[in-house]
Amino acid sequence: MGEVKVIGASLSSFCCRIEWALKLKGVEYEYIKEDLRNKSPILLQYNPVHKKIPVLVHNGKPVAESLVILEYIDETWQENPLLPKDPLEKSTARFWARFVDEKCIVSAWDACRAEEHEKERAVESAQESLGMIDKLIEGKKFFGGETIGFLDLVVGSLPNWLKFLEELGGIKLVDAEKFPSFHEWSKKFVEIPIIKEKIPMPDDLINYFTTSGLAKTIRGSALANNK
Amino acid sequence: MAEEVLLFSTWFSIYGRRVEMALKLKGIEYKFIEEDLTNKSPSLLKYNPVHKKVPVLVHNGKPVAESLVILEYIDETWKNHPILPKHPYERANTRFWAKFIDEKCWPAILQACWGKDQKEREKAAEELSKLLQFLENELKGKRFFGGETIGLLDIAGNTIGYWLGVFEEAAGVSELLTREKFPKLFNWVNEWLSVSAIKENLPPRDKHVAFMRLNGQGFWDDYNASK
Numbered sequence: 001m002g003e004v005k006v007i008g009a010s011l012s013s014f015c016c017r018i019e020w021a022l023k024l025k026g027v028e029y030e031y032i033k034e035d036l037r038n039k040s041p042i043l044l045q046y047n048p049v050h051k052k053i054p055v056l057v058h059n060g061k062p063v064a065e066s067l068v069i070l071e072y073i074d075e076t077w078q079e080n081p082l083l084p085k086d087p088l089e090k091s092t093a094r095f096w097a098r099f100v101d102e103k104c105i106v107s108a109w110d111a112c113r114a115e116e117h118e119k120e121r122a123v124e125s126a127q128e129s130l131g132m133i134d135k136l137i138e139g140k141k142f143f144g145g146e147t148i149g150f151l152d153l154v155v156g157s158l159p160n161w162l163k164f165l166e167e168l169g170g171i172k173l174v175d176a177e178k179f180p181s182f183h184e185w186s187k188k189f190v191e192i193p194i195i196k197e198k199i200p201m202p203d204d205l206i207n208y209f210t211t212s213g214l215a216k217t218i219r220g221s222a223l224a225n226n227k
Numbered sequence: 228m229a230e231e232v233l234l235f236s237t238w239f240s241i242y243g244r245r246v247e248m249a250l251k252l253k254g255i256e257y258k259f260i261e262e263d264l265t266n267k268s269p270s271l272l273k274y275n276p277v278h279k280k281v282p283v284l285v286h287n288g289k290p291v292a293e294s295l296v297i298l299e300y301i302d303e304t305w306k307n308h309p310i311l312p313k314h315p316y317e318r319a320n321t322r323f324w325a326k327f328i329d330e331k332c333w334p335a336i337l338q339a340c341w342g343k344d345q346k347e348r349e350k351a352a353e354e355l356s357k358l359l360q361f362l363e364n365e366l367k368g369k370r371f372f373g374g375e376t377i378g379l380l381d382i383a384g385n386t387i388g389y390w391l392g393v394f395e396e397a398a399g400v401s402e403l404l405t406r407e408k409f410p411k412l413f414n415w416v417n418e419w420l421s422v423s424a425i426k427e428n429l430p431p432r433d434k435h436v437a438f439m440r441l442n443g444q445g446f447w448d449d450y451n452a453s454k
Contacts, residue, residue, distance in 0.1 A: 047325065049361055061316055068322045075315035087303035091291045098293060099277065106454075132277060 002059040004029035006042055009036055011200045011208055013105075013157030014066040015054040020153050021070055023194045025077040037212075055156070067097055070150060082150040093143075096136060097154040103129040108162060112169030113218050123171050131156075134179035142185065152189060157200055159186035164205035168215060232257035235271050237251040237264060239438055241390050242294035244428050245284035247381045249298050253305045255280040295325055298379050307343045310379040321377065324365060324372070325383040332358050334450060336391055339448035340398035353404060359409055362387065366411040370418055377422055389429050397439035 004022065006029050010078060022029050027129045034053050045175035046062035054122055056063045056072065063072045074082040083090050107126040114122035124221030137143060159182075162173050176183040189195060209215040232250070234257050236243025262271055262281050262303065271364065274290035275283045291300045302310050311318050311356045335358055338351035356377050361383075372380035381388075387404070395402050406413040420426055429440075439446075 031263050059314075063316070063319045065323055065326055068319050068326065071322065072233070072315050072319040075318065087300050088286075088291070090303065094289070094296045094299065095277075095293055098296070129278040200253055 003057075005057040006030070007032045007034050007055040007057065008053045009034050010198075011205055012053060013165045013200060016157055016200060017153045018069050019055045019198050020156065020195060021082060023197070024080050024082070024148070025073065026072070026079065027077055030213060065153070065215065067094075067101070074150070079091055080147075080197050082153065084144075084145070084149070087147065093149070093151045094173050095149055096133075096143075098188050099129070100151075100154050100158070101135070101206070104133060104158065105161070108173060109171065111171055112165040114169070119169075119171065123173065124175055130162075130174060130182065134182040137185045138181040139221060140185075141188070147160050147191070147193075148192065155185075156189060156195065159190060160200055160202050161205070163202040164200075164209075166207055167202065168209060168218065217223075230256075230284075233260060233270050234258070234282060235260045235262055235268075235274065236282040236285045237262055239430050239435060241385060242274055243429070244263060245294045245385055246282045246284055246297050246373050247380050247428040248385070248424050249301045249310060249379075252310070252377070252382075253299070253301065253308050263390075279381045283333060295322075295329070295379075295383065296445070298382060302379070308375070308376075310373065310380065310382065312373075319452055321378065321380045324362070324380050326357070328380075328383050332362075332386055335446040336386070336394055337443075337450055339403070340400055341444045344449050348400065352400070355403055356408070359384045359387070359412060363436075368414055371415065377419070377425065381419060381422075381425075382413075384415075384419070385425070385429075388416050388425070392444070393430075394430065394439055394443065397436045397443050 004027055006015070006018055006022070008018065008031065010033065019029075019031070030044065034040060036053070039051060043053065043055065043062060044051055046057055047053075047064045050063070054064075054066055054069060056069045058072075058076070063069050083093055104126070107122070111119070111122040111126040114155060122159050142148045143155060159174075165171070166173050174182065190199060208216075233257055234243065234246055235252070236246065237258065238261065247259075256275060261272070262268060264281070267333065269285065271281065272279055274285055275281075277405075278292060280292070282292070282294060282297065284297045286300075288302070291297050293408045298310065335351050335355040338453060339348055339355050342348040342351050369375075372384060378406045392402065393402060404412055404416065
Protein backbone atom coordinates (compact mmCIF):
# COMPACT_ATOMS: atom_id res chain seq x y z
CA MET A 1 0.00 0.00 0.00
CA GLY A 2 2.11 2.91 -1.21
CA GLU A 3 5.74 3.79 -0.95
CA VAL A 4 7.43 3.19 2.38
CA LYS A 5 10.88 4.39 3.44
CA VAL A 6 12.66 4.03 6.74
CA ILE A 7 15.39 6.50 7.57
CA GLY A 8 17.53 4.79 10.17
CA ALA A 9 20.87 3.68 11.54
CA SER A 10 21.68 0.00 11.87
CA LEU A 11 22.81 0.09 15.48
CA SER A 12 19.84 2.06 16.77
CA SER A 13 17.53 0.11 19.05
CA PHE A 14 14.70 2.46 18.13
CA CYS A 15 15.11 1.86 14.38
CA CYS A 16 15.11 -1.89 14.54
CA ARG A 17 11.69 -1.78 16.21
CA ILE A 18 10.29 -0.17 13.08
CA GLU A 19 11.92 -2.60 10.67
CA TRP A 20 10.72 -5.56 12.73
CA ALA A 21 7.15 -4.21 12.68
CA LEU A 22 7.18 -3.71 8.92
CA LYS A 23 8.67 -7.17 8.30
CA LEU A 24 6.10 -8.79 10.60
CA LYS A 25 3.36 -7.23 8.52
CA GLY A 26 5.00 -8.10 5.21
CA VAL A 27 5.39 -4.45 4.23
CA GLU A 28 8.13 -3.72 1.72
CA TYR A 29 10.21 -0.66 2.38
CA GLU A 30 13.31 1.14 1.27
CA TYR A 31 15.93 1.56 3.98
CA ILE A 32 17.88 4.80 3.96
CA LYS A 33 20.97 4.64 6.11
CA GLU A 34 21.70 7.82 8.00
CA ASP A 35 25.12 8.94 9.22
CA LEU A 36 24.30 10.54 12.56
CA ARG A 37 27.55 12.45 12.62
CA ASN A 38 26.63 14.12 9.35
CA LYS A 39 22.86 14.37 9.13
CA SER A 40 21.39 14.38 5.65
CA PRO A 41 19.10 17.08 4.21
CA ILE A 42 16.43 14.36 3.90
CA LEU A 43 16.46 13.68 7.63
CA LEU A 44 16.36 17.37 8.46
CA GLN A 45 13.47 17.81 6.04
CA TYR A 46 11.44 14.90 7.40
CA ASN A 47 12.18 15.44 11.09
CA PRO A 48 12.91 19.13 11.53
CA VAL A 49 11.72 19.11 15.15
CA HIS A 50 14.05 16.47 16.63
CA LYS A 51 16.42 15.76 13.70
CA LYS A 52 16.53 12.14 14.86
CA ILE A 53 16.04 8.65 13.51
CA PRO A 54 13.98 6.60 12.96
CA VAL A 55 11.63 8.34 10.58
CA LEU A 56 9.04 6.42 8.58
CA VAL A 57 8.04 8.07 5.32
CA HIS A 58 4.81 6.74 3.85
CA ASN A 59 3.81 8.13 0.46
CA GLY A 60 5.99 11.14 1.15
CA LYS A 61 4.53 11.84 4.61
CA PRO A 62 6.88 11.48 7.58
CA VAL A 63 6.16 9.96 10.96
CA ALA A 64 8.74 10.30 13.75
CA GLU A 65 9.27 8.89 17.29
CA SER A 66 9.48 5.11 17.37
CA LEU A 67 6.44 4.43 19.59
CA VAL A 68 4.31 6.77 17.47
CA ILE A 69 5.60 5.04 14.31
CA LEU A 70 4.79 1.58 15.69
CA GLU A 71 1.18 2.60 16.36
CA TYR A 72 0.96 4.19 12.91
CA ILE A 73 2.20 0.97 11.31
CA ASP A 74 -0.27 -1.08 13.33
CA GLU A 75 -3.20 1.14 12.35
CA THR A 76 -2.23 1.34 8.67
CA TRP A 77 -1.40 -2.32 7.97
CA GLN A 78 -3.78 -4.47 9.87
CA GLU A 79 -2.40 -7.98 9.34
CA ASN A 80 -0.53 -9.49 12.30
CA PRO A 81 -1.74 -6.87 14.79
CA LEU A 82 0.89 -5.64 17.24
CA LEU A 83 -1.33 -4.14 19.89
CA PRO A 84 -4.18 -5.97 21.63
CA LYS A 85 -7.77 -4.93 20.81
CA ASP A 86 -8.92 -4.52 24.39
CA PRO A 87 -8.45 -0.91 25.58
CA LEU A 88 -7.15 -1.95 29.00
CA GLU A 89 -4.59 -4.38 27.57
CA LYS A 90 -3.59 -1.72 25.03
CA SER A 91 -3.05 0.81 27.83
CA THR A 92 -0.92 -1.68 29.71
CA ALA A 93 1.27 -2.22 26.63
CA ARG A 94 1.62 1.54 26.09
CA PHE A 95 2.41 2.11 29.77
CA TRP A 96 5.21 -0.45 29.78
CA ALA A 97 6.59 0.76 26.43
CA ARG A 98 7.06 4.21 27.94
CA PHE A 99 8.58 2.63 31.03
CA VAL A 100 11.15 0.80 28.91
CA ASP A 101 12.14 4.00 27.12
CA GLU A 102 11.97 6.41 30.05
CA LYS A 103 13.28 4.18 32.83
CA CYS A 104 15.04 1.00 31.66
CA ILE A 105 17.09 2.43 28.82
CA VAL A 106 17.86 5.69 30.62
CA SER A 107 18.87 4.03 33.91
CA ALA A 108 21.04 1.47 32.10
CA TRP A 109 22.89 4.30 30.35
CA ASP A 110 23.21 6.20 33.65
CA ALA A 111 24.72 3.11 35.29
CA CYS A 112 27.17 2.76 32.42
CA ARG A 113 28.19 6.41 32.63
CA ALA A 114 28.27 6.73 36.41
CA GLU A 115 31.50 7.64 38.15
CA GLU A 116 32.96 5.07 40.55
CA HIS A 117 31.38 6.48 43.69
CA GLU A 118 27.91 6.54 42.12
CA LYS A 119 28.16 3.31 40.19
CA GLU A 120 26.68 0.94 42.73
CA ARG A 121 23.58 3.04 43.31
CA ALA A 122 23.11 3.59 39.56
CA VAL A 123 23.37 -0.14 38.89
CA GLU A 124 20.81 -0.85 41.62
CA SER A 125 18.44 1.66 40.10
CA ALA A 126 18.81 0.11 36.63
CA GLN A 127 18.25 -3.34 38.06
CA GLU A 128 15.12 -2.20 39.85
CA SER A 129 13.62 -1.17 36.50
CA LEU A 130 14.76 -4.35 34.78
CA GLY A 131 13.28 -6.36 37.64
CA MET A 132 9.87 -4.97 36.80
CA ILE A 133 10.23 -6.12 33.19
CA ASP A 134 11.32 -9.53 34.41
CA LYS A 135 8.23 -9.76 36.59
CA LEU A 136 6.05 -8.65 33.68
CA ILE A 137 7.18 -11.50 31.41
CA GLU A 138 7.09 -14.13 34.15
CA GLY A 139 5.03 -17.14 33.08
CA LYS A 140 4.50 -15.80 29.57
CA LYS A 141 6.03 -16.87 26.29
CA PHE A 142 6.15 -13.34 24.86
CA PHE A 143 4.89 -9.98 26.08
CA GLY A 144 2.32 -10.24 23.27
CA GLY A 145 1.18 -13.71 24.36
CA GLU A 146 1.74 -16.68 22.07
CA THR A 147 3.26 -14.48 19.37
CA ILE A 148 5.36 -11.34 19.58
CA GLY A 149 3.64 -7.99 19.75
CA PHE A 150 4.19 -4.31 20.38
CA LEU A 151 5.92 -4.65 23.71
CA ASP A 152 8.24 -7.43 22.49
CA LEU A 153 9.44 -5.09 19.74
CA VAL A 154 9.96 -2.27 22.24
CA VAL A 155 11.88 -4.41 24.74
CA GLY A 156 13.54 -6.26 21.85
CA SER A 157 16.90 -4.62 21.53
CA LEU A 158 17.39 -4.39 25.29
CA PRO A 159 19.18 -7.74 25.75
CA ASN A 160 21.98 -6.89 23.30
CA TRP A 161 22.15 -3.24 24.34
CA LEU A 162 22.48 -4.26 27.98
CA LYS A 163 25.40 -6.57 27.14
CA PHE A 164 27.02 -3.66 25.33
CA LEU A 165 26.42 -1.21 28.17
CA GLU A 166 27.80 -3.73 30.66
CA GLU A 167 31.05 -3.94 28.74
CA LEU A 168 31.22 -0.20 28.08
CA GLY A 169 30.60 0.67 31.71
CA GLY A 170 32.38 -2.26 33.38
CA ILE A 171 29.16 -3.21 35.17
CA LYS A 172 26.86 -6.20 35.54
CA LEU A 173 23.19 -5.47 34.93
CA VAL A 174 21.50 -8.71 34.01
CA ASP A 175 22.07 -12.36 34.58
CA ALA A 176 20.04 -15.54 34.24
CA GLU A 177 19.79 -15.95 38.01
CA LYS A 178 18.64 -12.46 38.85
CA PHE A 179 16.17 -12.09 35.98
CA PRO A 180 15.32 -15.63 34.85
CA SER A 181 12.11 -14.75 32.98
CA PHE A 182 13.71 -11.88 31.07
CA HIS A 183 16.64 -14.17 30.27
CA GLU A 184 14.34 -16.91 28.91
CA TRP A 185 12.37 -14.41 26.84
CA SER A 186 15.59 -12.87 25.42
CA LYS A 187 16.85 -16.27 24.26
CA LYS A 188 13.59 -17.00 22.42
CA PHE A 189 13.20 -13.50 21.01
CA VAL A 190 16.61 -13.08 19.39
CA GLU A 191 16.23 -16.41 17.58
CA ILE A 192 13.09 -15.39 15.70
CA PRO A 193 14.24 -15.10 12.04
CA ILE A 194 12.74 -11.66 11.36
CA ILE A 195 14.36 -10.34 14.53
CA LYS A 196 17.68 -12.06 13.99
CA GLU A 197 17.98 -10.53 10.49
CA LYS A 198 18.28 -7.04 11.89
CA ILE A 199 19.32 -6.72 15.52
CA PRO A 200 22.16 -4.59 16.85
CA MET A 201 24.85 -6.98 18.11
CA PRO A 202 26.88 -6.17 21.24
CA ASP A 203 30.22 -6.56 19.41
CA ASP A 204 29.15 -4.18 16.65
CA LEU A 205 28.04 -1.63 19.25
CA ILE A 206 31.35 -1.91 21.13
CA ASN A 207 33.25 -1.62 17.88
CA TYR A 208 31.33 1.48 16.84
CA PHE A 209 31.80 3.19 20.16
CA THR A 210 35.50 2.49 20.39
CA THR A 211 36.44 3.24 16.78
CA SER A 212 34.38 6.42 16.70
CA GLY A 213 35.99 7.67 19.88
CA LEU A 214 32.59 7.90 21.57
CA ALA A 215 33.68 5.50 24.29
CA LYS A 216 36.18 8.08 25.55
CA THR A 217 33.45 10.69 25.95
CA ILE A 218 31.56 8.49 28.37
CA ARG A 219 32.73 9.08 31.91
CA GLY A 220 32.94 5.87 33.86
CA SER A 221 33.46 3.91 30.65
CA ALA A 222 35.46 0.77 31.22
CA LEU A 223 36.48 0.68 27.58
CA ALA A 224 37.80 4.21 27.64
CA ASN A 225 39.72 3.53 30.80
CA ASN A 226 41.04 0.21 29.51
CA LYS A 227 39.67 -1.76 32.44
CA MET B 228 -22.76 -3.81 35.62
CA ALA B 229 -22.67 -0.38 37.23
CA GLU B 230 -19.79 1.59 35.89
CA GLU B 231 -17.31 2.87 38.45
CA VAL B 232 -14.74 5.45 37.48
CA LEU B 233 -12.30 6.81 40.05
CA LEU B 234 -9.63 9.41 39.47
CA PHE B 235 -6.74 9.74 41.90
CA SER B 236 -5.18 13.16 41.42
CA THR B 237 -4.55 16.55 43.01
CA TRP B 238 -6.14 19.94 42.43
CA PHE B 239 -2.91 21.27 40.93
CA SER B 240 -1.91 18.27 38.81
CA ILE B 241 -1.49 19.34 35.19
CA TYR B 242 -1.79 15.74 34.08
CA GLY B 243 -4.79 14.99 36.27
CA ARG B 244 -6.63 18.00 34.88
CA ARG B 245 -6.20 16.60 31.38
CA VAL B 246 -8.01 13.44 32.43
CA GLU B 247 -10.79 15.50 33.99
CA MET B 248 -11.19 17.51 30.79
CA ALA B 249 -11.60 14.34 28.75
CA LEU B 250 -14.04 12.79 31.22
CA LYS B 251 -16.13 15.98 31.32
CA LEU B 252 -16.10 16.32 27.55
CA LYS B 253 -17.49 12.80 27.19
CA GLY B 254 -19.96 13.24 30.05
CA ILE B 255 -18.47 10.43 32.12
CA GLU B 256 -19.31 10.44 35.81
CA TYR B 257 -16.40 9.83 38.10
CA LYS B 258 -15.32 10.10 41.70
CA PHE B 259 -12.38 12.40 42.33
CA ILE B 260 -10.00 11.34 45.08
CA GLU B 261 -7.65 14.12 46.17
CA GLU B 262 -4.23 12.74 47.04
CA ASP B 263 -1.81 14.23 49.54
CA LEU B 264 1.45 13.65 47.72
CA THR B 265 3.43 14.02 50.95
CA ASN B 266 1.41 11.14 52.39
CA LYS B 267 0.33 8.90 49.53
CA SER B 268 -2.68 6.70 50.15
CA PRO B 269 -2.43 2.89 50.16
CA SER B 270 -4.89 2.93 47.24
CA LEU B 271 -2.60 5.08 45.10
CA LEU B 272 0.36 2.85 45.90
CA LYS B 273 -1.73 -0.19 45.05
CA TYR B 274 -3.02 1.23 41.76
CA ASN B 275 0.27 2.75 40.60
CA PRO B 276 3.00 0.73 42.29
CA VAL B 277 5.49 1.44 39.50
CA HIS B 278 5.55 5.25 39.59
CA LYS B 279 3.45 5.99 42.70
CA LYS B 280 2.18 9.09 40.93
CA VAL B 281 -1.04 10.81 39.99
CA PRO B 282 -3.16 10.74 37.93
CA VAL B 283 -4.46 7.20 38.00
CA LEU B 284 -7.82 6.35 36.47
CA VAL B 285 -9.48 3.29 37.95
CA HIS B 286 -12.25 1.89 35.78
CA ASN B 287 -14.26 -0.89 37.39
CA GLY B 288 -11.30 -1.66 39.64
CA LYS B 289 -8.69 -1.69 36.86
CA PRO B 290 -6.05 1.07 36.96
CA VAL B 291 -4.59 3.04 34.06
CA ALA B 292 -1.66 5.41 34.65
CA GLU B 293 0.20 8.10 32.65
CA SER B 294 -2.01 10.91 31.37
CA LEU B 295 -1.55 10.39 27.61
CA VAL B 296 -2.15 6.63 28.05
CA ILE B 297 -5.27 7.43 30.10
CA LEU B 298 -6.57 9.86 27.45
CA GLU B 299 -6.29 7.18 24.76
CA TYR B 300 -7.93 4.63 27.06
CA ILE B 301 -10.84 7.01 27.67
CA ASP B 302 -11.22 7.62 23.94
CA GLU B 303 -11.25 3.91 23.15
CA THR B 304 -13.68 3.06 25.94
CA TRP B 305 -16.22 5.88 25.57
CA LYS B 306 -16.76 6.56 21.90
CA ASN B 307 -18.80 9.78 22.05
CA HIS B 308 -16.97 13.08 21.42
CA PRO B 309 -13.85 11.37 20.00
CA ILE B 310 -10.64 13.17 20.88
CA LEU B 311 -8.39 11.42 18.39
CA PRO B 312 -8.82 11.75 14.62
CA LYS B 313 -9.82 8.69 12.58
CA HIS B 314 -6.99 8.68 10.06
CA PRO B 315 -3.77 6.93 11.16
CA TYR B 316 -1.54 9.75 9.86
CA GLU B 317 -3.45 12.41 11.77
CA ARG B 318 -3.47 10.19 14.85
CA ALA B 319 0.31 9.82 14.59
CA ASN B 320 0.62 13.58 14.24
CA THR B 321 -1.49 14.14 17.36
CA ARG B 322 0.61 11.67 19.37
CA PHE B 323 3.85 13.21 18.12
CA TRP B 324 2.90 16.71 19.23
CA ALA B 325 1.50 15.54 22.57
CA LYS B 326 4.87 13.89 23.31
CA PHE B 327 6.59 17.07 22.15
CA ILE B 328 4.65 19.14 24.66
CA ASP B 329 5.50 16.77 27.51
CA GLU B 330 9.11 15.97 26.68
CA LYS B 331 10.26 19.30 25.29
CA CYS B 332 7.96 22.14 26.33
CA TRP B 333 7.43 21.12 29.95
CA PRO B 334 11.12 21.06 30.99
CA ALA B 335 11.78 24.27 29.03
CA ILE B 336 8.95 26.00 30.90
CA LEU B 337 10.25 24.83 34.28
CA GLN B 338 13.78 25.93 33.45
CA ALA B 339 12.67 29.29 32.04
CA CYS B 340 10.87 29.93 35.31
CA TRP B 341 13.11 28.33 37.93
CA GLY B 342 16.51 27.82 36.31
CA LYS B 343 19.38 28.50 38.69
CA ASP B 344 20.32 31.94 37.31
CA GLN B 345 19.10 34.54 34.87
CA LYS B 346 21.39 33.31 32.11
CA GLU B 347 20.01 29.78 32.37
CA ARG B 348 16.43 31.05 32.52
CA GLU B 349 16.91 33.29 29.49
CA LYS B 350 18.46 30.49 27.49
CA ALA B 351 15.53 28.23 28.36
CA ALA B 352 13.10 30.99 27.38
CA GLU B 353 14.80 31.24 23.97
CA GLU B 354 14.50 27.50 23.55
CA LEU B 355 10.86 27.63 24.63
CA SER B 356 10.17 30.30 22.00
CA LYS B 357 11.49 27.98 19.32
CA LEU B 358 9.29 25.18 20.63
CA LEU B 359 6.22 27.42 20.70
CA GLN B 360 6.94 28.39 17.09
CA PHE B 361 6.60 24.73 16.11
CA LEU B 362 3.19 24.61 17.77
CA GLU B 363 2.23 27.94 16.18
CA ASN B 364 3.03 26.44 12.78
CA GLU B 365 1.15 23.26 13.59
CA LEU B 366 -2.08 25.14 14.29
CA LYS B 367 -2.15 26.42 10.70
CA GLY B 368 -5.54 28.09 10.18
CA LYS B 369 -7.42 25.94 12.66
CA ARG B 370 -9.49 27.02 15.60
CA PHE B 371 -8.20 24.12 17.68
CA PHE B 372 -5.46 21.53 17.14
CA GLY B 373 -8.33 19.06 16.84
CA GLY B 374 -10.04 21.14 14.13
CA GLU B 375 -13.44 22.66 14.84
CA THR B 376 -13.67 21.01 18.25
CA ILE B 377 -11.07 20.20 20.86
CA GLY B 378 -9.14 16.96 20.69
CA LEU B 379 -6.41 15.16 22.57
CA LEU B 380 -3.75 17.66 21.56
CA ASP B 381 -5.82 20.60 22.80
CA ILE B 382 -6.25 18.76 26.11
CA ALA B 383 -2.52 17.94 26.33
CA GLY B 384 -1.99 21.56 25.35
CA ASN B 385 -3.14 22.63 28.81
CA THR B 386 0.58 22.99 29.47
CA ILE B 387 0.62 25.89 27.03
CA GLY B 388 -2.94 27.11 27.43
CA TYR B 389 -2.85 27.69 31.14
CA TRP B 390 0.08 26.28 33.10
CA LEU B 391 2.65 28.34 31.18
CA GLY B 392 0.99 31.61 32.20
CA VAL B 393 0.53 30.57 35.81
CA PHE B 394 4.16 29.47 36.12
CA GLU B 395 5.45 32.69 34.54
CA GLU B 396 3.39 34.77 36.94
CA ALA B 397 4.49 32.70 39.93
CA ALA B 398 8.16 32.93 38.97
CA GLY B 399 7.95 36.59 38.05
CA VAL B 400 9.29 36.09 34.53
CA SER B 401 7.95 37.79 31.44
CA GLU B 402 5.18 36.28 29.37
CA LEU B 403 6.38 34.49 26.29
CA LEU B 404 3.10 33.73 24.58
CA THR B 405 2.14 37.17 23.29
CA ARG B 406 -0.24 38.08 20.48
CA GLU B 407 2.66 39.73 18.64
CA LYS B 408 4.96 36.77 18.71
CA PHE B 409 2.49 33.91 18.41
CA PRO B 410 -0.81 35.21 17.00
CA LYS B 411 -2.30 31.81 16.19
CA LEU B 412 -1.37 30.26 19.54
CA PHE B 413 -2.62 33.37 21.37
CA ASN B 414 -5.93 33.04 19.59
CA TRP B 415 -6.05 29.34 20.34
CA VAL B 416 -5.66 30.05 24.07
CA ASN B 417 -8.69 32.33 24.01
CA GLU B 418 -10.80 29.82 22.09
CA TRP B 419 -9.59 27.04 24.34
CA LEU B 420 -10.47 28.88 27.53
CA SER B 421 -14.01 29.32 26.26
CA VAL B 422 -14.66 25.57 26.07
CA SER B 423 -16.59 24.48 29.16
CA ALA B 424 -14.83 21.11 29.52
CA ILE B 425 -11.59 23.10 29.69
CA LYS B 426 -12.47 26.14 31.76
CA GLU B 427 -14.35 24.15 34.37
CA ASN B 428 -11.29 21.99 34.92
CA LEU B 429 -8.59 24.51 35.65
CA PRO B 430 -7.19 25.11 39.13
CA PRO B 431 -8.32 28.47 40.59
CA ARG B 432 -5.74 30.93 39.30
CA ASP B 433 -4.80 32.88 42.44
CA LYS B 434 -4.53 29.76 44.52
CA HIS B 435 -2.45 28.09 41.80
CA VAL B 436 -0.07 31.05 41.42
CA ALA B 437 0.41 31.23 45.19
CA PHE B 438 1.04 27.48 45.33
CA MET B 439 3.60 27.64 42.51
CA ARG B 440 5.41 30.58 44.13
CA LEU B 441 6.14 28.24 47.01
CA ASN B 442 6.66 25.02 45.08
CA GLY B 443 7.96 25.96 41.63
CA GLN B 444 11.61 25.59 42.52
CA GLY B 445 10.87 22.18 43.96
CA PHE B 446 9.14 21.13 40.74
CA TRP B 447 12.24 22.03 38.70
CA ASP B 448 14.60 20.39 41.20
CA ASP B 449 12.51 17.20 41.16
CA TYR B 450 12.45 17.18 37.38
CA ASN B 451 16.23 17.51 37.24
CA ALA B 452 16.74 14.81 39.83
CA SER B 453 14.63 12.38 37.82
CA LYS B 454 16.69 12.86 34.62
